[in-house]
Amino acid sequence: MTEKQQNILTSGLELFASEGYNNISTSKIARHAGVSEGLIFRHFENKEGLLNAILAQGAETAAAYYSTIVLESDPKTAIRKAIELPMSIPREELNYWRLIYRLKWQQFNYGAEMAEPLRSALIIAFQELEYSMPEAEADLVLAYIDGMATTVLLHPERNADQIAASMINKYSL
């Protein structure tokens, strides 16, 4: 991984996240990265290849997140951690998640299969706590996470901590 190669990845993430995959041309990325346009294709074959490389790099750090919940043995702690997930996104990963959410509403459907292990973990947690509809309860938390992530990424003026506290309050955790 050369320096320019990493520059392309970083610029691509920043631009794709802030303006959208289709609104950003390869020439813009090259200019932003201080690199010739052809280099993008040398390293990543095509525009979608660049996107996949960006997503792969982001997914590595993102996977660490999910794992702390999936590996949590106490069901109450797991649910609490899941609810707090959207606010615990570190600054440097905000762009990655902005990109994921943008792509979800383009033709691709990234991020869907990524959340599957989290869903399983939540179902198990609610089963252990003997909820009558553990799957619906898990999907509710997932819907909340989805909406809350949108709030954090698009409306940073809202008080996310208070909202999450209200949600946690609905469960006896």
Added chain:
Amino acid sequence: MTEKQQNILTSGLELFASEGYNNISTSKIARHAGVSEGLIFRHFENKEGLLNAILAQGAETAAAYYSTIVLESDPKTAIRKAIELPMSIPREELNYWRLIYRLKWQQFNYGAEMAEPLRSALIIAFQELEYSMPEAEADLVLAYIDGMATTVLLHPERNADQIAASMINKYSL
């Protein structure tokens, strides 16, 4: 409003909703609507003008929704109706909402100001029920609605009614 003009609006909504504003060219819309490309510009001036006309047409029917909640005097009923909102979208309006959610993650931010009256109504409802943090509680419901709408629009295989039931169960309505 001539027949061809309506054809353009209908085709535009369908294509924009399913593939995104930036992914659909005016020539594609013209072909889909069985119309010459120039006619789009004769009637709607430019591509964004067409988008606005589509949104205006959809907003008329959509406004009826929000109003039943905003005008609801009983706070408990208002909250319940809000929670049930995402599943009560009629079939013929699904494309309109898909388009709204797509646009939210493109450069525009439609839909944000549309939900403002709903937010105010929810805050008042929670105040009347003497919740300690009515604003956070309202934003929580809004985040839920957002995530749940995503579920309904993107993952129709999930059992939305059960999830909503779980949510309603969290409040003593």
Added chain:
DNA sequence: TTAAATTAAGTGAGTACTTACTTTGTTTTT
């Protein structure tokens, strides 16, 4: 009641420009 005049609806080829991607050649590194 026709005929002429005016407006509106519609066409499709052409505009300048942008797009993703290629090719060719030069520099840097090992």
Added chain:
DNA sequence: AAAAACAAAGTAAGTACTCACTTAATTTAA
């Protein structure tokens, strides 16, 4: 010297949009 990294110019297909023009419908005038 060989290979990898990089730059710059180029290409074909597509983009939103325009323009000269035709057709259909409506209004006005004789």
